[in-house]
Amino acid sequence: MQEKNVPLIQTIDLRKLFKLKGGVMLHAVDGINIEIASGETLGVVGESGCGKSTVGRLILRLIEPTSGQVLYDGQDISKFRGRQARDMRRNMQIIFQDPYSSIDPRMSVIELIAEYLFIHRVFKNKIETFNRAAELMDMVGLARRYANSYPHELDGGRRQRIGIARALSLDPKFIICDEPVSALDVSIQAQILNLLMDLQEEFKLTYMFVTHDLSVVKHISDKIMVMYLGQCVEIAAFDELFENPLHPYTNALLAAIPEPDLSRRNKEMKVIRGEVVSPINVKPGCRFAARCDDCVETCRERDPELIETSNGHFVACFKLKR
Amino acid sequence: MGREETSLRMEKTTGIEKITFKRQSQAKEIWRRFKKSKGAVFGLGMLTIILAVILLADVIAPYSLATRQNMSLKLAPPSWGHIFGCDGYGRDIFARVLHGGRTSLSIAVIATMTSCLLGSILGAVAGYFGKVIDSVICRALDIFMSVPDILFTMAVVVALGANFINLLVALTLAYFTNYVRLVRSQVLNLSELEYVEAARAGGASSARIIATHIIPNAMGVIIVNTTLNVAKIILYESTLSFLGLGMPPPAPEWGLMLAEARAFLRTSPHLLLFPAAAIVMSACSVNLIGDGLRDALDPHLKS
Amino acid sequence: MLENNGGILLNIEDLKVVYKTDLETVEAVNGISLTVMKGRTLGLVGETGAGKTTTALSILRLLPSTTGRIERGKIEFNGQDLLKLDENMMRVIRGNQIAMVFQDPMTSLNPVMTVGDQIAEAIELHNGKMPHEEVNRRVENILQMVGIMPQRRFEYPHQFSGGMKQRVVIAIALSCEPELLIADEPTTALDVTIQAQVLNMIKDLRDRLGTAMLLITHDLGIVAQICDDVAVMYAGEIIETGTVEDIFIGDWRHPYTAGLFNSLPDLRSQATRLKPIPGLMPDPSNLPNGCVFAPRCGNRMDICEKEHPKTVQKAQHRLSCHLYATGENPRRRDVT
Numbered sequence: 030m031q032e033k034n035v036p037l038i039q040t041i042d043l044r045k046l047f048k049l050k051g052g053v054m055l056h057a058v059d060g061i062n063i064e065i066a067s068g069e070t071l072g073v074v075g076e077s078g079c080g081k082s083t084v085g086r087l088i089l090r091l092i093e094p095t096s097g098q099v100l101y102d103g104q105d106i107s108k109f110r111g112r113q114a115r116d117m118r119r120n121m122q123i124i125f126q127d128p129y130s131s132i133d134p135r136m137s138v139i140e141l142i143a144e145y146l147f148i149h150r151v152f153k154n155k156i157e158t159f160n161r162a163a164e165l166m167d168m169v170g171l172a173r174r175y176a177n178s179y180p181h182e183l184d185g186g187r188r189q190r191i192g193i194a195r196a197l198s199l200d201p202k203f204i205i206c207d208e209p210v211s212a213l214d215v216s217i218q219a220q221i222l223n224l225l226m227d228l229q230e231e232f233k234l235t236y237m238f239v240t241h242d243l244s245v246v247k248h249i250s251d252k253i254m255v256m257y258l259g260q261c262v263e264i265a266a267f268d269e270l271f272e273n274p275l276h277p278y279t280n281a282l283l284a285a286i287p288e289p290d291l292s293r294r295n296k297e298m299k300v301i302r303g304e305v306v307s308p309i310n311v312k313p314g315c316r317f318a319a320r321c322d323d324c325v326e327t328c329r330e331r332d333p334e335l336i337e338t339s340n341g342h343f344v345a346c347f348k349l350k351r
Numbered sequence: 352m353g354r355e356e357t358s359l360r361m362e363k364t365t366g367i368e369k370i371t372f373k374r375q376s377q378a379k380e381i382w383r384r385f386k387k388s389k390g391a392v393f394g395l396g397m398l399t400i401i402l403a404v405i406l407l408a409d410v411i412a413p414y415s416l417a418t419r420q421n422m423s424l425k426l427a428p429p430s431w432g433h434i435f436g437c438d439g440y441g442r443d444i445f446a447r448v449l450h451g452g453r454t455s456l457s458i459a460v461i462a463t464m465t466s467c468l469l470g471s472i473l474g475a476v477a478g479y480f481g482k483v484i485d486s487v488i489c490r491a492l493d494i495f496m497s498v499p500d501i502l503f504t505m506a507v508v509v510a511l512g513a514n515f516i517n518l519l520v521a522l523t524l525a526y527f528t529n530y531v532r533l534v535r536s537q538v539l540n541l542s543e544l545e546y547v548e549a550a551r552a553g554g555a556s557s558a559r560i561i562a563t564h565i566i567p568n569a570m571g572v573i574i575v576n577t578t579l580n581v582a583k584i585i586l587y588e589s590t591l592s593f594l595g596l597g598m599p600p601p602a603p604e605w606g607l608m609l610a611e612a613r614a615f616l617r618t619s620p621h622l623l624l625f626p627a628a629a630i631v632m633s634a635c636s637v638n639l640i641g642d643g644l645r646d647a648l649d650p651h652l653k654s
Numbered sequence: 655m656l657e658n659n660g661g662i663l664l665n666i667e668d669l670k671v672v673y674k675t676d677l678e679t680v681e682a683v684n685g686i687s688l689t690v691m692k693g694r695t696l697g698l699v700g701e702t703g704a705g706k707t708t709t710a711l712s713i714l715r716l717l718p719s720t721t722g723r724i725e726r727g728k729i730e731f732n733g734q735d736l737l738k739l740d741e742n743m744m745r746v747i748r749g750n751q752i753a754m755v756f757q758d759p760m761t762s763l764n765p766v767m768t769v770g771d772q773i774a775e776a777i778e779l780h781n782g783k784m785p786h787e788e789v790n791r792r793v794e795n796i797l798q799m800v801g802i803m804p805q806r807r808f809e810y811p812h813q814f815s816g817g818m819k820q821r822v823v824i825a826i827a828l829s830c831e832p833e834l835l836i837a838d839e840p841t842t843a844l845d846v847t848i849q850a851q852v853l854n855m856i857k858d859l860r861d862r863l864g865t866a867m868l869l870i871t872h873d874l875g876i877v878a879q880i881c882d883d884v885a886v887m888y889a890g891e892i893i894e895t896g897t898v899e900d901i902f903i904g905d906w907r908h909p910y911t912a913g914l915f916n917s918l919p920d921l922r923s924q925a926t927r928l929k930p931i932p933g934l935m936p937d938p939s940n941l942p943n944g945c946v947f948a949p950r951c952g953n954r955m956d957i958c959e960k961e962h963p964k965t966v967q968k969a970q971h972r973l974s975c976h977l978y979a980t981g982e983n984p985r986r987r988d989v990t
Contacts, residue, residue, distance in 0.1 A: 076845035089552055118554035131545035135567050145553035184934060185702070195549070214701035214872065219917040219930030226927065241846065244919040248928065271921070285850035287875030289918060291902050294879060300850045304815045 035103045036064040037235050038203055043087055043097035045080075049309070056308040057083045059259035060097075062335075065252075067202070070229070070236040072250030072267065074243055074282070076305050080259040081239045082126075085205040088237070089121055090114070101203070119149060122196040126208035128188035132180050132195075139176040142166065142194045149199060165194040170224060186217035193224065203235045210245060222249060243286060247271060252341075255279050258308040258316040261335065265342040275344040277301075278317050315347070323348050384647040391643020397636035401629075405452040412446035417603045419443075426619045435625045438608070439615060442601075444622065448629050451603035456633065458515070459584040462522035467577050469523065470530020475561055477531065478538030485535075492531055500525045501590070508596045518597065522584055533576055537569035571648035578641035582634040589630050605630050662730075663834055663866045664690040664713070669727030671708050671717065678939040682708040684890035685727070690834065690883075695860065695867040697881030697898075699874065699914075703935060704887040706870045710836045713868075714754060715744050731834070750780045753827035757839040759819035763811040769822050770807025773797070773829055780830040792829070800825040801855055817848035821855065831863060838870045853880060874918065878902060883970075886911050889936050889946040896971035908973045910947045945976065953977055 045058040058080040065071045075081045086092045088099050090107070098105050106117050125131035132141050143162040152158040166173055169190040180188055189209060196204055206225065210218040226249060228234060240246050246253055247267055254264040255278065263276040274280050281301040303320040315321070318328040325347065333345040385391055404411065421441035429436040435444035477488040495503075507521035541547065542565060550560050591597045592606025600607060605626045612622035671683040683705040690696045698706050711717050713729055715736065729736045731752065736744070748754075756762050764772060773793045778784070794804040800821040811819055820840060827835060840856065841849040857880055860867055869881060877884055878898065885895040886908065894901065894908040901911065913931035933950040936942055942949055948958040955976060963974045 076847065091548055091552055115554045118552065123549070123552045125545045125549060127545060131549050133546045133550075133564050133568070144550065144555075148550075148553050148555050148559065186934065192549075195553070199553070215914060215917045216701065216931040217934070219919070219928035220932075222919070223928055223930060243846075244921045247921060248919045281847055283921075285846040286921065287850070287853065287873065287879045288921065289874035289878045289902070289915065291878055291898060294898075300854055301847055302851075304817060304848065305845060 036100075037067040037102060038065040038088065038237070039063070039100040039103075040084075040088065041098040041100070043084065043099065044095045045083055045087055045092060046095045053309050056259045056311050058087060058094075059308065059311075061256075061259075061261055063254060063261075063264075065203075065235055065237060067235055068229075068233050069251045070238055070249055072246035072253040073237060073239045073256060074241065074246050074253060075256035076241060076282075078258070078305055078307060079256040080308075081241075081256050082207055084256075085123065085207050085237060085239050089118075089123055089205060091123075115149075119199040120201050121203045121205070122199065122201040123205045123207060124189075124192050124196050124209045127212055128185045128192060129180075129212075131192055132188060134180050137177050137179055138166070138171070138183070138191055139163070141180070141191050142198060145195060145198045151199070162194075162198070165198055168197065168228070169194045184217075185213050186220060189213065189221055190224070193221075193228070197228065197232075200232075201234070203237070206236055206238045206240075208240050211240065211242060218245070225249065243282060255282065258305070258311070260316060261343075261345065262317065263342075263344045263346075264335070269339075269342050273342070275338060275342070275349060276317075276346050277321050277323055277348070281320075315345075381647045385643050388643040388646060390639045391647075394636040394639025394643065397632060398640065401452070401633050401636065402456075405449060405456060408446075408449035408453060412443065412449055414446075414450055416443045417446035417450045418601050426615060426622070428619070429621060436619070436621045438622050439611060444608075444625050447603035447608060448605070448625050451605045451608060451626065452629060452633070454515075454598055454602065455585060455588060455605045455630075458518055458522070458588050459581050462519050462526065462584050462588075463577055463581045465519065465523040466526035466580075467530050467573065470527035471534045471566075471573060473527070474531040474534025475538050475565065478535040479542055479557065479561055479565065488531065489535075492528055495524075495528050500587075504587075504591060505594070505596055508591065513596055513599055515598065518588065518591070521591075522588065525587075526580060526584065529576070529580070530573070534569060534573065537572055538565055541565050541568050575641055575645040575648060578637055578644055582637040582641070585630060585634045585637070661692055662689055663692045663732065664688075664868070665728070665730040666709070666713070667728040667730070669709070669712060669729065670725040671705075671712050672723055672725055673718075673721045674723060675721055680939045681890055681941060682722075682938060683712065684941070686887070686890070686892045688885050688892060688895065690866050690868055692833070692866055693864050694882040695869055695880060696883045696885060697877040698868060698870045698885050698887060699872065699877055700887035701872060701935060703889075703938065705890040705938075706887055707838055709887075710754065710838055710868065710870055713836065714748055714752060716748075749776065749832070750830050751832050752834045752836065753830065753832040754836040755820075755823055755827050755838065755840050757842050759816060759823050759843065762823045763819060765811055768808050768810055769802075769814065770797075772822070773807070773826055776826045776829045796825045796829050799828070799859065801851075815848075817844050817852055820844060820852055824852075824856065824859075828859065828863065828865070832865065834866050834868065835860075836868045836870070839872070840869075841876070842871075842873075856880070874914065886914075889941060890938060891946055891974070893947065893975070894971075894973040896969075896973075900969075900971040904971055906968060906971055906973060906978060908947075908975050909951045909953050909977070913950075913952075945974070 040061055040063050043058055043061045047055040047057055049055055061084055063071060073081045073084065083092065087094045090099070094107065099107050101117065101120065109117055136144070139159055139162050142165050143158050146152060146158045146161060152161060163173055163176065166176065171187060171190045171194065175183065175187065180191070209225070210221050213221060222245065225236070229236060236249070238246060238249055250267045252264065253267050253270045255262050255276065257278050263270065263274070263279050270279065271283070274283055285300065301320050308316065313332055314329040315324070315333050318324045321328065327347050333347050335343040335345045336349065337343050338349060419442060421437070424433065424437040424441040426439060427433060427437040427441070433443050433445065435448060438444055438447065473488055477485045504521040504525045507524060508517055511517040511520065547560055547564055550564055588597065589606030589609065592604045593610045595610065597606050598604045608626040609623060612626070615622050666689070667687045668685050669683055669687070670681070670685050673680040673682055686709065688696065698709065700706050708717070708722070712724055713736065717724070724737060727737070731747065736747065739747070770793050773796055774789050777789055777792055793807055797804050797807055802818060802821055802825070811822070814822065824840070837856070841852050844852060853876065859865070869876070871877060881898055883895070883897050884901040885892045886901070887893070888910050894911050896904065900906070910931070916929040917931060919928060931950050936946060936949065942959070944957070944959045944961050945951070945963050948954050951958065957976050961976070963976045964979065965972050965974045966978045
């Protein structure tokens with residue numbers, strides 16, 4: 030049914046502008062083009078406020094884009110209404126960052142997992158629905174004895190498993206993982222990451238993995254996109270990005286990770302100056318220019334475009350042309 | 352396709368543990384925490400007694416006793432025949448307090464419920480949909496709230512006439528504004544939460560989200576406020592009757608009894624004592640229950 | 655274990671802290687001992703609920719008064735037992751000699767006071783009256799020290815970004831030149847590039863002022879970059895402690911510490927599957943009888959479930975594990 034070269038998820042020039050008080054425009058997402066092939070994982074990395082979570086919500090249409098298109102399997106879903114839009118929800122799901130605020134504290138575990146099944150009336154009766162929910166519990170490694178527990182009785186890792194089971198309940202093909210492990214402790218984080226990878230393999234899932242943590246994203250992604258203030262600055266295969274980072278911001282991100290390794294200890298950590306600002310009323314020019322050491326005249330005049338430097342490695346930086 | 356594959360695969364691995372899905376009662380947990388507050392349990396006990404006595408009013412003292420005038424017993428002090436004594440018209444005060452309680456408490460409870468229902472719906476709509484709807488509701492609310500409550504109710508009662516239904520209407524209109532504000536702010540807070548977004552991501556409709564995620568989570572605060580409001584309305588309604596805007600005489604009514612007692616305050620204070628005690632006791636017990644419920648329902652105070 | 659530059663600053667011995675509610679008793683900290691040397695930085699590492707913050711709050715005697723209680727133990731600061739001091743003397747110690755930086759810079763600052771006034775307040779609180787110009791000069795010095803332009807002292811906290819706010823919080827903490835700075839996850843709420851800036855600054859200031867530091871963190875990367883000594887906490891106990899070299903490259907390693915390292919996604923290696931520690935930390939209101947880590951341990955032996963392990967020591971490296979009970983290097987099953 031699916032042609033080989035049609036990506037499962039594609040966005041074309043996706044934009045979201047928020048209007049703030051005083052008519053100021055916040056460019057949360059500014060012209061994002063991504064393609065995710067079926068069964069692949071795209072990692073999206075960036076610091077807070079770079080618009081990485083907004084991209085995910087735009088794709089799911091939890092927020093309506095200002096302009097641009099989202100294609101699912103070649104179809105433009107941004108115009109879908111009513112029934113069509115609701116059916117689309119079954120194909121695309123999201124796992125949230127915070128296992129505490131993303132599940133309703135007044136519902137029991139089994140009710141939480143069965144919620145989407147009830148919404149879409151997947152099964153005829155309650156018993157079948159709950160049986161399916163119990164299967165989902167097995168799938169994500171939640172013991173069935175927790176079926177009647179309430180979320181406050183469970184720890185963060187188990188709560189996150191509820192979120193994963195709920196996201197899987199409608200057999201989606203595409204799941205957005207919005208920082209699913211950043212609220213968890215390392216030992217639990219590894220458990221959840223392994224689970225996500227196993228599920229992907231078993232059900233041929235396609236992921237978009239949004240995170241601020243480069244070391245996590247490397248483990249799970251095929252391709253990685255680095256975002257800065259609403260724009261994509263670099264996108265490449267995961268190994269290429271780590272071995273050959275080209276954009277100064279990617280380099281800075283990599284250098285800023287404190288590694289659990291004593292050999293780097295006495296070297297001064299390389300630090301970029303300045304702060305992440307908000308993309309409010311942006312002027313033309315590279316958004317990273319103010320913090321960049323290699324910034325030249327052109328950087329402040331024109332927007333750099335994404336240029337393919339080698340196979341599948343795109344960078345938006347003037348430095349490379351010089 | 353995906354579905355069949357999944358269920359086939361699962362058949363092999365599941366069927367290990369049969370579990371029963373039951374709705375664990377949160378009520379039990381709440382009751383356990385409620386019991387810990389001595390004041391609340393005392394309030395509940397007191398209210399139960401008051402309600403039992405009032406419900407059995409006809410058995411204890413028939414209604415005719417409350418309205419029958421007997422001038423020979425005018426202002427009679429408490430005695431074995433008339434344990435609370437008699438009022439200025441020789442009517443039995445005990446019977447009047449019992450039957451007055453029926454009117455007073457039922458008005459208070461019904462008015463609280465209607466104002467809560469009206470206010471909650473408006474508040475939920477304003478909070479969830481926001482934008483123009485929110486602005487319209489909020490501005491209308493501002494107009495309502497700019498008139499002092501007591502003046503507003505008096506105006507309504509005077510315009511429509513004093514009877515049971517009109518009293519309800521007046522009290523509902525005076526009190527629903529609180530609920531609009533309360534529920535609106537609750538809904539605003541709750542709809543920011545990720546689980547509401549998660550429900551939307553699962554394809555839930557707005558009505559479903561409000562009904563299953565927002566209202567149940569806002570319920571605690573609403574229940575507590577409702578209980579506390581019952582107490583307020585008991586006092587408020589007594590005030591209205593005291594001013595002669597309550598139920599028309601000779602129907603017994605606590606506030607009205609206070610007003611009538613005023614003339615005999617120096618000579619026969621028992622006329623005032625018993626209805627006043629009834630008002631204080633019922634308002635107090637409801638307040639104590641409300642406080643207890645607030646603690647029992649607040650998840651932050653858990654454990 | 656006294657290789658040092660100037661002796662013991664803080665010495666905690668057999669500290670036990672419980673939280674009592676009417677439902678249960680939570681043993682948050684269970685007989686820990688640790689030492690912070692003058693001028694050195696001790697990293698207190700552990701997962702959520704291990705008891706790290708409780709330890710810090712006990713040192714300052716800031717435990718929630720209704721539930722938290724120190725059951726036994728000693729907390730000696732410069733030889734003085736802090737648990738025996740009265741509240742007035744404790745107030746002098748807090749801020750003057752021991753300062754604390756909390757995780758969330760957003761809630762540690764007063765939103766209606768200018769940043770300069772908040773620093774000035776801290777200075778005046780601990781130094782008594784001093785001339786206005788002197789205070790101003792000090793405020794400007796301190797701001798400069800943490801890398802904020804002195805002109806910004808008239809601004810309010812909301813005009814600062816998260817990283818800048820944390821700098822202000824640190825400035826306030828350092829304004830009285832404390833001997834010990836307790837930093838509870840000071841950079842967890844910050845972005846990576848900003849975290850790197852703040853960590854560099856902390857490191858720099860610490861070296862310049864010679865402040866000893868107790869750094870609470872869950873991030874082994876930060877420990878590697880900043881700390882001199884490490885204490886690993888698990889379920890209310892310190893299961894291993896030593897210098898960074900001991901912990902990171904030493905030949906003794908507690909199975910839990912080893913598990914922590916294995917759980918980390920490695921930036922350099924290529925393995926796709928991670929090696930998490932199975933299971934969860936035990937419920938602190940219902941701790942196991944023997945070793946607290948036994949239920950999750952890949953090297954579990956019969957004795958582990960029955961007997962609490964004793965502490966073994968090699969130079970400054972101490973750990974509590976039955977595997978090392980003989981003092982020899984054991985054969986471990988799951989450690990790389």
